[in-house]
Amino acid sequence: MTWTPDQPIVSLKDVHKSFGTVEVLRGVSIDVMKGEVICIIGPSGSGKSTLIRCINALNDIQKGSITVEGLEVNDAKLDKLALRKKVGMVFQQYNLFPHKTALQNVMMAPIKVLRQNRAEVEQRARGLIAKVRLEGKEAAYPGELSGGQQQRVAIARSLAMNPDVMLFDEVTAALDPETVKEVLTTIKDLAAEGMTCILVTHEMGFAREIADCVYFTDRGVIVESGPPATFFDKAQDPRTQQFLSQIL
Amino acid sequence: MELANTLIDWLRPDWFLNLVVFSDNYYRDRYLAGLVTKIQLSVLSIFFSLIVGIIGAAVQGAPSRTLRVLVGAFVAFFRNTPPLVQLYFFFFAIGTVLRITGENGLPQPLVSNFGWAVIALSLFAGALNTEIFRAGIEAVPRSTVEAAEALGYTRLQIYREIVLPLAIRISLPALGTNLVNLVKTTTLAYAIAVPELLYVSAQIWSEDLNVREMMNVLLVSYVGLVAVLVWVLHRWEKALRIPGYGE
Amino acid sequence: MSMIRQDAKAPGHLAVLHPMRLHASALPLAERMFNLWTFTALILALAAFLIAPAFAQDATPDDRSIVAILLEWTPTLAGGFAFNVLISILSMAIGTVLGVILGVLQVSPISPIRSIAWLITQFFRNSPWLVLLFYCILLIPFQIEIGDTTIPFPGWIKATIGLSLPVMAYMSEYMRGAILSIPTGQWESAESLGFSRRQIMVNVILPQTVKRVLPSWMNLYAVLTMATPLVSIIGISDVMTLTRAALSAEGRVDLLIPMYLYILCWFFIYCYPISAATRRFERRFAVNT
Numbered sequence: 001m002t003w004t005p006d007q008p009i010v011s012l013k014d015v016h017k018s019f020g021t022v023e024v025l026r027g028v029s030i031d032v033m034k035g036e037v038i039c040i041i042g043p044s045g046s047g048k049s050t051l052i053r054c055i056n057a058l059n060d061i062q063k064g065s066i067t068v069e070g071l072e073v074n075d076a077k078l079d080k081l082a083l084r085k086k087v088g089m090v091f092q093q094y095n096l097f098p099h100k101t102a103l104q105n106v107m108m109a110p111i112k113v114l115r116q117n118r119a120e121v122e123q124r125a126r127g128l129i130a131k132v133r134l135e136g137k138e139a140a141y142p143g144e145l146s147g148g149q150q151q152r153v154a155i156a157r158s159l160a161m162n163p164d165v166m167l168f169d170e171v172t173a174a175l176d177p178e179t180v181k182e183v184l185t186t187i188k189d190l191a192a193e194g195m196t197c198i199l200v201t202h203e204m205g206f207a208r209e210i211a212d213c214v215y216f217t218d219r220g221v222i223v224e225s226g227p228p229a230t231f232f233d234k235a236q237d238p239r240t241q242q243f244l245s246q247i248l
Numbered sequence: 249m250e251l252a253n254t255l256i257d258w259l260r261p262d263w264f265l266n267l268v269v270f271s272d273n274y275y276r277d278r279y280l281a282g283l284v285t286k287i288q289l290s291v292l293s294i295f296f297s298l299i300v301g302i303i304g305a306a307v308q309g310a311p312s313r314t315l316r317v318l319v320g321a322f323v324a325f326f327r328n329t330p331p332l333v334q335l336y337f338f339f340f341a342i343g344t345v346l347r348i349t350g351e352n353g354l355p356q357p358l359v360s361n362f363g364w365a366v367i368a369l370s371l372f373a374g375a376l377n378t379e380i381f382r383a384g385i386e387a388v389p390r391s392t393v394e395a396a397e398a399l400g401y402t403r404l405q406i407y408r409e410i411v412l413p414l415a416i417r418i419s420l421p422a423l424g425t426n427l428v429n430l431v432k433t434t435t436l437a438y439a440i441a442v443p444e445l446l447y448v449s450a451q452i453w454s455e456d457l458n459v460r461e462m463m464n465v466l467l468v469s470y471v472g473l474v475a476v477l478v479w480v481l482h483r484w485e486k487a488l489r490i491p492g493y494g495e
Numbered sequence: 496m497s498m499i500r501q502d503a504k505a506p507g508h509l510a511v512l513h514p515m516r517l518h519a520s521a522l523p524l525a526e527r528m529f530n531l532w533t534f535t536a537l538i539l540a541l542a543a544f545l546i547a548p549a550f551a552q553d554a555t556p557d558d559r560s561i562v563a564i565l566l567e568w569t570p571t572l573a574g575g576f577a578f579n580v581l582i583s584i585l586s587m588a589i590g591t592v593l594g595v596i597l598g599v600l601q602v603s604p605i606s607p608i609r610s611i612a613w614l615i616t617q618f619f620r621n622s623p624w625l626v627l628l629f630y631c632i633l634l635i636p637f638q639i640e641i642g643d644t645t646i647p648f649p650g651w652i653k654a655t656i657g658l659s660l661p662v663m664a665y666m667s668e669y670m671r672g673a674i675l676s677i678p679t680g681q682w683e684s685a686e687s688l689g690f691s692r693r694q695i696m697v698n699v700i701l702p703q704t705v706k707r708v709l710p711s712w713m714n715l716y717a718v719l720t721m722a723t724p725l726v727s728i729i730g731i732s733d734v735m736t737l738t739r740a741a742l743s744a745e746g747r748v749d750l751l752i753p754m755y756l757y758i759l760c761w762f763f764i765y766c767y768p769i770s771a772a773t774r775r776f777e778r779r780f781a782v783n784t
Contacts, residue, residue: 056687084689095684099702109688112698154684161688321537328766329759330721332728333735337759340742341751428621435623439728446626459633467622467630474621 003070009034009196010055010165016063017050024050025061026220034164037197039207042217043243048200051217052167055198056089069164081113088158089167092174094150096142102129102153103138106160114161121160128156132186148179152186159190166190168199204247208232216240275452282448283469289365289444290431290473296370297430301377308382319378326375332436334372339364339440365437373430380426384419385411417488424481431477432470445469561753568741568754575734576761579723582655582733586723587716590659594666599696601671612667619664624657624722631657632729654726662719669711673704710777717769721762734758 003009008031017025024047032038040048053059055066057073057080066073069086096105106125110116129138132152142150151171158166168187172180184206191197191210201207207214208228215225216237224231224240235241307319326334339361346358359367388411396406438446445466453462559567600612619627631653638647677700685695727735738758742750 058683058686080686081689081691084687087687089684089687091680091684093678093680095678095680097681097685097699097703108698109690112694113689113691157688321540324767325537325759325763328717328721328770329762330724332722332724333755333759333762336735336739337752337755340739341755344748344751432621432623435625436725438625446623446629450629463626463630463634466626467618470623470626471618471621 005034008032008067009069010198011067012051012055012064013066014064015051015054015061015066017047017054017059017061024220025054027064028217028220028222029064030215030222030225032165032196032198034196035194036212037191037210038199038213038215039211040198040200040215040217041202041204041207041243042223045219046217047220048217049169052089052169052198052200055165056087056167057083058089085114085161086163087165087167088161088163089169090151090154090158090171092170094142094147094154094174096150096154096157098142101139101141102134102145105142105153106157109157110160125156125160128159129153131159131189132156133182146179147175148182151175151179151183155183155186155190165196165198168197168201170200170202172201172203202247204232204244216243218243275456278448278452279445279465282443282445285362285442286434286444286473289362289369289434289437289442290477292366293369293373293430293434294427296366297373297377297427300370300374301381304374304378305381305385308378309385323375323378326372327379331368331372331433332439335365335368335436335440338368361440362437362442365434365440365442369430369434369436372433373426376426377423380419380422381415383422384415387418388414417490420481420485420488424478424485427481428474428477431474435470561750564745564747564750565753565757571741572734572737572758572761575732575737578651579720579726579733580765582651582658582726583716583720583723585655586658586662587719589656590662590719591666591712593659593663595670595701597663597667598670598674599701601667602674604692616664616667616671619660620668622661624661625725625728627660628654628657628725628729631660650729651726651731654729654731658719658722658726662715665715666708666712669708669715670704673707674700676707677703706780710773710780713769713773713776717766717773720766720769734761
């Protein structure tokens with residue numbers, strides 16, 4: 001089905017996911033409109049990371065449906081390449097390719113997957129690296145970069161595929177506090193440019209700052225959701241209140 | 249196509265025609281005798297190589313520098329030279345020189361070819377075992393040994409009660425691999441006419457011209473032998489396993 | 496779930512019962528076991544063995560010394576040794592290529608392919624090298640005709656193929672271990688970027704396995720070189736055949752020990768540096784991973 005901007009760009013309806021006998025997602029429904037920034041928060045084991053990985057078809061679901069820009073993600077015959085062109089993902093452990101330089105990391109996918117012209121891609125890649133404020137580091141190998149720098153290269157690498165939706169899976173959890181800020185600034189710039197972002201994060205201050213809507217998950221279900229103002233200050237559900245009181 | 253014909257020719261199963269080793273009593277007995285010899289060779293070599301390994305590892309920890317150097321040279325020599333050449337060295341070189349006068353007045357070898365095979369293989373595998381045991385002993389952390397000392401154990405008690413049991417469990421995977429390799433290496437005894445499995449099979453197929461079948465039987469036998477050994481080692485490892493620890 | 500330290504140890508995991516990493520501790524052990532002192536000891540022992548038989552009681556009254564005889568035969572033996580080295584290099588090349596392919600097949604997501612690859616690997620791993628050599632020398636046809644061309648298979652080629660089979664099996668195992676040791680994050684991020692499985696394997700995973708496999712690969716070469724004398728048993732003329740021919744030509748009892756020791760030394764001098772370099776690489780690469 002074709003997607004029009006008045007429909008949600010990412011839509012999850014009653015998603016159930018189990019790992020063997022353990023049910024991790026127990027009926028999750030989320031709608032994200034184009035340009036929105038969504039933050040998913042919750043305690044460990046609540047299913048946040050699993051949820052975001054299902055959107056990108058890294059995990060399959062047992063029940064429910066996930067639609068990204070008209071594509072049925074849970075369809076067994078899904079063209080994964082088409083999905084990955086629309087959705088970019090950044091991981092907690094950056095996962096840069098250690099045997100390639102920063103520039104090569106960013107350039108690899110457009111050249112080999114999208115078959116784009118090399119010179120064009122290089123120019124665009126350098127632009128992206130400059131955008132994440134890492135000019136001068138194009139020739140550095142991931143081993144020579146700090147955690148925050150590697151994470152920013154990872155963001156640039158995903159952006160090189162020109163996605164419509166960006167997924168961030170706890171991207172600052174493995175970083176030192178000093179470097180967390182530089183990554184968050186990069187994400188903030190992206191959001192300001194109108195990129196649809198779905199973040200799983202622990203950074204409450206950041207969520208309050210940029211999110212259009214915050215979702216709280218606990219034990220596989222969405223307990224509460226709402227814009228940051230109401231969510232953080234006037235949480236309704238006791239579980240949300242308990243979680244927030246522990247964090248804030 | 250020619251190639252296809254050649255391949256089909258090569259693979260054609262004439263099992264029913266020429267598996268004399270099963271059908272003929274005489275051949276079967278010879279094959280089984282070869283199998284028994286092989287098992288004897290393997291068991292003896294494993295046993296002596298373990299002894300060599302334990303002694304070597306113990307000497308490696310000796311305070312005397314000369315001893316350590318000697319064991320080091322022994323291990324380096326056996327690890328970096330071909331086992332076949334070592335076997336020839338023992339059997340042809342040392343074996344020829346080491347002769348005694350037999351009953352009929354002619355010089356006879358002191359040790360039979362089977363004996364030399366056991367000696368050469370035991371030393372070869374023993375050298376590898378020395379390294380394995382030594383690494384196992386050293387993998388036991390100093391803090392555990394110190395704790396035992398603080399409790400009043402003597403050095404010998406520590407070695408016997410604490411270090412050795414842990415070292416054995418740690419070494420088991422590498423030791424298992426080495427012993428399996430040893431069983432495979434015993435095939436070299438063919439070169440000095442020890443009547444083990446390969447030698448007997450070669451005799452049978454030269455008499456009966458059923459090379460293909462014999463080779464297949466041989467390969468299956470070897471895989472079976474190795475599988476048995478792997479199973480035994482697996483059971484031993486399981487029996488020694490400490491619940492909750494290790495990988 | 497979102498552990499910051501993703502390598503958190505399982506409960507009850509005591510350092511004392513780590514599976515023994517023979518590699519990581521091998522260098523200090525080997526340094527202590529083999530150094531200048533042991534090398535000197537070996538050389539002295541060798542010299543003693545070479546010289547002593549000259550004084551043996553039953554030495555035939557021949558005016559040539561042992562050392563002279565050895566030197567006289569050296570060019571011939573060197574040729575034989577070079578042949579062994581040639582066989583080892585060719586076998587290694589063939590075995591490596593086949594082994595990498597087989598290793599990649601062993602991690603295939605298609606179950607039957609995985610099983611067959613595993614079976615082939617286990618089969619050639621558990622067969623004695625000598626038996627595989629016999630298999631090849633007896634059962635490979637002496638020539639194959641493809642279309643118009645006839646490809647001859649001289650004996651030594653068959654022997655080379657025979658030796659490459661266990662190399663293939665060992666390489667397959669090493670590759671499988673190396674591929675499985677690459678963090679899954681690499682697969683996932685490459686998959687998220689839209690790479691196909693083949694692209695991921697070729698561009699991301701295999702280049703990273705090279706470093707991890709290198710020490711084992713070098714060790715395998717040393718083991719292979721030490722296995723090449725086996726070809727003398729199946730009738731290929733290599734350094735061992737020449738040695739025994741030389742010994743029977745000279746017919747001197749006191750030559751036996753020195754000559755065999757001489758050949759052993761050659762192999763030692765060729766293989767020991769490889770082992771030493773292997774240990775050094777292991778240490779260097781282990782630190783990086």
